[in-house]
Amino acid sequence: MKFTGSQIVAEILLEHGVDTVFGYPGGAALNIYDALYEYRDQIRHVLSAHEQGAAHAADGYARVTGKTGVVFATSGPGSTNLVTGIATAYMDSVPMVAITANVPSNLVGRDAFQEVYITGITLPVTKHNFFVNKIEDLPGALNDAFRIAGSGRKGPVLVDITKDVTAATIDYKSRKMPEEPKKVSGIDAEELKNIADIINKSKKPLVYLGGGVRAAGAGEELGAFLKKGDIPAAHTIMAAGVLDADDPHNSGLIGMHGTIASNRAVDNADLLLAIGTRFSDRVALNPKKFAKKATRVQIDIDKSEINKNVLVDIGMVCDAKDFFTALMPLIEKKDRSEWVGEVMELKKTTGDVKCDDAELHPSEIIGTVCDMTDKETVYVTDVGQHQMWAAQYLKHDKTCCFLTSGGLGTMGFGYGASIGAQVGAPGKRVIHFTGDGSFHMNLNEACTAVSQQLPIITIIMNNSVLGMVYQWQTSFYGSRFSATEPGRKTDFVKLAEGFGLKGFRASNMDEFTDAFKKALKEKGPVWIECIIGKNEKVLPMIPAGGTVEDMIIG
Amino acid sequence: MALKKEVISIFVDNQSGVLARVVSLFGRRGFNIDSLTVSATNDPSISRITIVFKGDDLSLAQIISQTEKLEVVRDIFTLEKEGSLFRELLLLKVKAGKEERTTVKEIVDIYRGKIIDLSKESMIIEITGAPEKIDGLMNMLSCYEIVEVCRTGITAIERGWQEKEKKND
Secondary structure (H helix, E strand, O other): OEEEHHHHHHHHHHHOOOOEEEEOOOHHHHHHHHHHHHOOOOOEEEEOOOHHHHHHHHHHHHHHHOOOEEEEEOOOHHHHOOHHHHHHHHHOOOOEEEEEEEOOHHHOOOOOOOOOOHHHHOHHHOOEEEEEOOHHHHHHHHHHHHHHHHOOOOOEEEEEEEHHHHHOEEEOOOOOOOOOOOOOOOOOHHHHHHHHHHHHHOOOEEEEEOHHHHHOOOHHHHHHHHHHHOOOEEEOHHHEOOEOOOOOOEEEEOOOOOOHHHHHHHHHOOEEEEEOOOOOOOOOOOOOOOOOOOEEEEEEOOHHHOOOOOOOOEEEEOOHHHHHHHHHHHOOOOOOHHHHHHHHHHHHOOOOOOOOOOOEOHHHHHHHHHHHOOOOOEEEEOOOHHHHHHHHHOOOOOOOOEEOOOOOOOOOHHHHHHHHHHHHOOOOOEEEEEEHHHHHHHHHHHHHHHHOOOOOEEEEEEOOOOHHHHHHHHHHOOOOOOOOOOOOOOOHHHHHHHHOOEEEEEOOHHHHHHHHHHHHHOOOOEEEEEEEOOOOOOOOEOOOOOOHHHOEOO | OOOEEEEEEEEEEOOOOHHHHHHHHHHHHOOOEEEEEEEEOOOOOEEEEEEEEEEOHHHHHHHHHHHOOOOOEEEEEEEOOOOEEEEEEEEEEEEOOHHHHHHHHHHHHHOOOEEEEEOOOEEEEEEEEOHHHHHHHHHHHOOOEEEEEEEOOOEEEEOOOOOHHHHHO
8 A cells, every 4th residue: 555654654653552742843844733633633743942951851751651652743953952851761761762954855855844863963863863854765764764663772872864755655555563572681601690799798788779770660679688588778760759758778879969978888898799770970979989898789781881881890780670580589588787877867867958948948848749649740940959959859659650851951841741741641640840040931831831730830939049050059069159140030820811821929838838739629730839949958968079978957 | 090091992883873973972081092094895884993002001991881772782802912913104394495305305205205296395195004103104204304194093903813792802
């Protein structure tokens, strides 16, 4: 049967089980959008306000559903607007396929209207990308894109299709994609035995887990391992929620704004078992002194992560779930309660210093939100102080329910990601934490939340400054507040009304609780602006390049 | 850790943009390379990239593991000095009038090079060989006025017969 390039795009999406896409149309994408119209009963298209929002939505959708997120954009600015969203997904290893239209092949390279070399631009922020200017190459490129995005260490792939290809026709036979059997990592039995021996002999082992454990869906296996070996575990922000916040072996967040418990534990451990994590500069702040007393073992699905940032004694290339499954029978049941107790004792001390220039405090807001929502709630953040507070104070207990831009640190990620999350999980409550800085970046997506009737609750922690940079300027730049006091007069309640959604303002806990109760009953999106003090800090903090000895507690 | 020179061979899909992918990776990861050559192979779907890389063992491991992640890379391995042949081609234009001509030719002959162009004021020399030999010739010619130099960079191949599987070790 003859299909146009655009119909092939739709057919292949269906073959890969895609029923929802995000995007924004345009001249070069007209044929593709015409096909989306034709397939509208099978593929839901969510129109964003801006392509960046669509890319973050596809990302949020992927993080919540575990499926590959799909985003469409037109040529030129449409595709460049995706770049931050693609880079965000790349840094956090989120499976995404971005499909962009380009100008017709006869105009490529001639600086045509809305022409940009998007495959060149996205080269360093995609796992791979394709420039398709021949219809024969299209099915292969699209199928490869899904295969690459969703295999190994996941990530974004871009397929750029010239407009003539979207109109050209070819014989094509649609087929159901066979479920690819999950590849089981080839584990070296001897090496595994060696690692098990080291664990069994260790008196003070610590698991340091990252997003790879979450991506592998290895939360249960990890929990069983920690219980059997009686081993404490510290997590990165990408692994928040893999372990229950109150799990007796969970020492909490590690790194710059991590718990005293986790950061002390890493310093005192005699064995560090790093799983699905890359020793980033926000965790191994000083790579030479990180876990210096410990034998360091690293497990990662990506070989190039082994020894990249911190030298390890043993590295193994392996999927986290396969690793735990193979390791479990070799692990001796142990009582390490003394060591676990020593680590967990420190968890009682937090860096929660409430400043007195406002009545509302971040930890209390987050605590109340937790108390009033169920365990299935999806929490999404933007980037900055509120993000760290969310990581510190949310009572995470569900994998895939904490969405944050960990690697790239993209301010403006939150609203788009919330939209994707809510579309992907319509039955779940989605709470979006943001700051006045981050929110100003992409709050235009409010119109999308309204048009799609998505009951996202946005909690804006408004301290009227660009808080994280303001905090650094306070601590390290002698309070020289360069460009962090924007002096904005945005009335978020009125702005919400302007968008056609409900807005609340809260200056104290009673007002907040009241507003949040009302918000939970709304059918559409809601904003709650929370007035907090500008001197509220994220603590504890280990300055960049420092060690646990340099920790600022309060 | 000691810096050393490594020659890396990469087999890649022969398609447009492949070189850009490899070079872009080196650029953003901050890998330092001395030279890079690309050439066709007996298989028209595969090209061969030869890279001379200076770094320690760790950065060598990084450059290899990062490069092999690229979709277009079919195989990557380092070439050991003992078991491989390294060759380079040099074209060199030197200012040489009738006084210098004979002495320059003498040097070129010793190095088994060729004079491939001659004018009243200049000569162009062609030489193929191991990089050390080319360095040697350039050193000998440095007392003359060298006008232009063009070196291809190293291209390399393993000696004898090796099973393909063993190459990655």
